[in-house]
Amino acid sequence: MKDPDEAKPDPHKLRRRTVWTALAAFLSAGAAMTARFFFPRAIFEPATKFRIGPPSDFAQGVDERFRQSHGIWVVRKPDRIFAIYAKCTHLGCTPNWLEAENKFKCPCHGSGYDSEGRNFEGPAPRPMDRASVELDADGLIVVDTSRLAQCPPGGRCEFETKKDFHIAL
Ligand code: FES
Structure with missing residues (x-):
């Protein structure tokens, strides 16, 4: 039981x-x-200093290869190469490069910039900034977006006088 x-x-x-x-x-x-x-949750930002290749990798005009990844356009002119920091100087949107119109156009409020990043229409108060560029020992272009040069409204552009904001060809 x-x-x-x-x-x-x-x-x-x-x-x-x-x-x-x-x-x-x-x-x-x-x-x-x-x-x-x-092990906190961290947001990994892209490096601010990076190599983009030798000058011979860039054809005449605006190169968009590094816009998405590093926020710059690389521009080659007959006598120099420089990097435009891809941020509208009005309120910070990212303009689009319009190859057919040979200009950058901001989608937010319509500012327009020429192929050197100089503003010519819309509310942008000054040209887009330039990122520092230099050649390293291997002949590769090194861009540093933590070092920007700018044109104050109606003032003199820093990048026109500072040599480390373009590479002479
Ligand atoms: S943010 Fe570009 S025009 Fe306003």
């Missing part, structure tokens, strides 16, 4: 199990928070 007490759950056992479960949950949450502290 079966003992009637055998089917009843042991209250001490049940309490112990509940306490251990709560303790395990508490310790797991603590471990997760500690791991999160040592």
Whole structure:
């Protein structure tokens, strides 16, 4: 014959199990928070200083290869190469290069810039900035977008006087 007490759950056992479960949950949450502290979610920005290749890689005109990845256009003129920082000087949208019209056009409020990044229409107050460029020991162009030169409204453009904002050809 079966003992009637055998089917009843042991209250001490049940309490112990509940306490251990709560303790395990508490310790797991603590471990997760500690791991999160040592490995925070980080946003990896693209490098601000990067090589884009030798000058011979760039044909005459505006090169869009680095706009998406690094926010610049590389422009080759007969006598020099420079990098335009792809940010409208009105409120910071990214203009589009319109090859057929030979100009940059901002989609936000319509500012237009010529192929050197000089504003000529719309609300933009000044030309787009230029990023620093130099040749490294291997003859590759190094662009540094943490070093920008700008034209203040109605003022003298820094990049017209500073040599490290274009590469003479
Ligand atoms: S942000 Fe480019 S025109 Fe306003």
